[in-house]
Amino acid sequence: EDEQEEDGEEEEESERSEGRLEGLLDEVTAAEGLHTLGYSAPGTEYVYLHLTLPGRELRDINILSGYIHLQKMEISSNKINDLSCVSHMPYLIELNASKNELTTYFNFKAPKNLREVDFSHNRIPKMQDLSAYHSLSKLLLDYNEIEEIQGLEMCHSLTQLGLSHNRLTAVRGLENLPIRILNLSFNQIEKVTGLKSLKTLQQVDLSCNKINSLQGLEEHELLEVINLEDNQVAELSELKWIEDLPLLRVLNLLKNPLQEQGGYWLSAIFTLLQITELDLKKVSVEEKVDAVNRWDPPPEVVAAEDHRINILSNILQPQRVLDSTLPDAEDPYPMLVLLGPLVCGKRELSLKICRQFKTFFRFGPCHTTRTAYFGEENRLDYYFISQEEFDQMVKAGKFLATYKYGGHCYGLARDTVESIAREGLATCVHLEIEGVRSLKKTYFKPKYILVVPKDKEKYEQHLRRTGLFTRPEIEEAVSRVDMYLQINQDFPGYFDAIINTDELDEAFTELSLFVKVNLGL
Template identity: 75%
Template sequence: MAGGEQNGREGRLERPLSPSHEPPQPLAQAFPEEQPQPGPPHREDEPEADREEEESERSEDQLKGVLDGDTTAEGLHTLGYSAPGTEYVYLHLSLPGRGLSDISILSGYIHLQKMDLSSNKINVNEIEEITGLEKCHSLTQLSLSHNRLTAIRGLENLPIRILNLSFNQIEKVNGLKSVKALRKVDLSSNKINSLQGLEEHNLLEVINLEDNQVAELSELKWIEDLPLLRVLNLLKNPLQEQEGYWLSAIFMLLQVTELDLKKVSVEEKVAAVNKEDPPPEVVAAEDHRRQVFYNSKQPQRVLDSTLPGADESYPMLVLLGPLAGGKRQLSLKICREFKNFFRFGPCHTTRTAYFGEVNRLDYYFISQGEFDEMEKAGKFLATYKYSGHRYGLGRDTVESIAREGLAACIHLEIEGVHSLKNTHFKPRYVLLVPKDKGKYEEHLRRTGLFSRPEIEEAVSRVDMYLQINQDSPGYLDAVINTDELDEAFTELALLVKTYLGLEQPESPDNIQGTKSRAGEVAGNYWFYQQNIPTCC
């Protein structure tokens, strides 16, 4: 009974109620302002014919499904104060199973907070569009389940917190975009195939989409950023049939605690992250496990890299850094400068060669099928994936260099470093990174080899490399700025001489321990067992 101006002052209380005032008794004698009365009073002098005609019109309206004032009055209940607190009004309306098709009269019931217009008995409502609620600015709970709604219209900017639109024929939920107060929404048993329209509902906690037509996991992107979402039901939707649905859905919605009427455990969330976007350490550990497994199935032999003693680490220099950041040029130059100590070991890759790259010199360029065959044959020490391509450091590559009595010099991305650190090798890791990102980006553009997304990814990884070095002291042995390659080579050459014992380090106080023979290379000692200061 939250009503219309058509009643004038007829339904107004004689004076406003104080907060402690008791509800007026009886109700029929005191209706709040702007509330429709349950029905027109019968005057003794009213002609019988007029009353019969009026009742006949009302019956005809009811047959048409038009909600009138008398029927509305039957469903009004729960008295309370209006929003300003100056009047006593009806707050709730319950009219289930009335065969309604026109509820436009409710536009005058501006004080209603809860409405139940569903069919929870026998009859089914026939409302095709939501009309008549535009002015119900106190409405916080609405049920229109078991109707014939095909779209959501007419709820714009209403303060609805709990909404039930189940068992309709709704296909899209775009009409909810402006209903920002939503906490719980039931859209089960409809024909919804897209979740667009539920995004940016930052107060939404519960979504029921059971028995709809959502077919793609990608649709979850519309709700993945809802901070308070805890309960989601997607039972009886086609996307459940997709392989890996459960963990994929959990990964996209890590804030959810209940999915498809099942509690989501912490262990399942960890498994989802490890499957969909595992931390680098997990990826590296899995790669190492895989390479050891494949290699264990092959005939075993004594490795040249384990000589002259199994307790000594084979000398290896690993240069790492972002795409086209100088590690290729510097690694080849170091091998030429120290040709009696190093030989370059190219990795295998599934990507095609860039302009100027030479097969077997820069990389072994092979197909994905060949790469998979090599991996299953236990041919790799470590593999990693970068920018959609596979890379692998071959066992034979390292062993052939060790057989010549030389140390291996290789270059990798950080993903490869993570994997290599799980092996028995103990290389020296030197990060080559440009500090001037603007200059680096311009350099990548000038090469004409890389797409815009590749350039953006490469530039973003500069900060990632520096952050790893900062967050994990000792993970890398040195950092050299490659803004000027000539200067970078001078610093790298000096560093290598220090590693080889050809020149004493500038800060001998930093040396922890004494020089030890980790492997003899061309009659010279290998690296100092020390922590080398960062070079910038």
């Protein structure tokens, strides 16, 4: 009897083995995959909630139709092509059927609480209508044969979608979905304008496509990570589409043509100062500072660079004792600098103060590349020269201070100051703030007088009456009034005095008094 019983068990085991070889799931094998005891969804029974049977060479799992209480099922790495048994699992929450032989998906009655589904690594050619899957939050369809995104219109809970390694040529069918994580890598996509309505997007992988423009990625205020490796983005100007993304931290543009452009690294960092990682490399604070200093340097950096160039250029020239060098090092050569916005009266005040105190001051005209305004005279108001002449003077170390304003170059020449100092007189000049910053880098210690109109409306009308300036130039000049006043407020002592030029006669009286006090008259 014992021998017969043993023979029966062996025969039964043999049949089970044969069934498994044929890919037919039996109860014994199913039992091996059951785990996680817990209460059933109705709360009336104590049942197994999870089933895990990966890599079992399974083809037929219809026996699972009776496992109605399953909430999580993993059957990856098998040979399954039919999931109709899921129709009998009303409480299923997670389903992993990746790496099988599925040619269709969701061909079963929808479990109303199904949230996460993985159908990656199958043979699915077409997406189905998923209107019934209202709870679906995660859908992975990577490594399939899908050519078009469709059927997701009613998936209002979908936050993660994977469609990498498919045959997509366009981004469509995702309008207004709450997707936060999106993977569309390794497709044939050329444009990403279809992403524009995904306002909750946080991470997007678009690597290994044929994308040449970043249009469609703008206005995603929650977007943190963008992977565009191995695409066809060729112009640095494309970064403008994502420059205003406030939370963008990681960007990958490896293997794109724009990387071959000169200055790519710092230019990309400057455009996207908010990022912390670019092309799989951490972006340091020092690199961000370098980028800003190169592409939009702060005024003080511009002044320092201008001063560096002027000093280095002058060192290469023959040196001599300058007329502006006084015997007492503690008593620097006297200079008076009037500064303020465009046509605010600083020219008139400079010339008038030099006439009143002609035994003390002489006006020193700057060199400029701009053309003369009506009423201005060469060598009296400015030395009007060409850009080429200006550049030659810079190379020859002829300037004490240089600056740019309004698209033109200005410079205070050493010879201008030295010729006045040779006569035993002090130099009076008028500059914009950019020139003052440059002059403050030198060894001279002028008295800086800020002359600025307080009545901006009156100042604007004055600019219009001159007929010399365009509307944008007038608006810029008026805006600089506040800039000058802000500098005076932020940096106490930066100017030695401030004079209101709303009324030039009153301004001259005040300036004249300042000069008398400083001259001890």
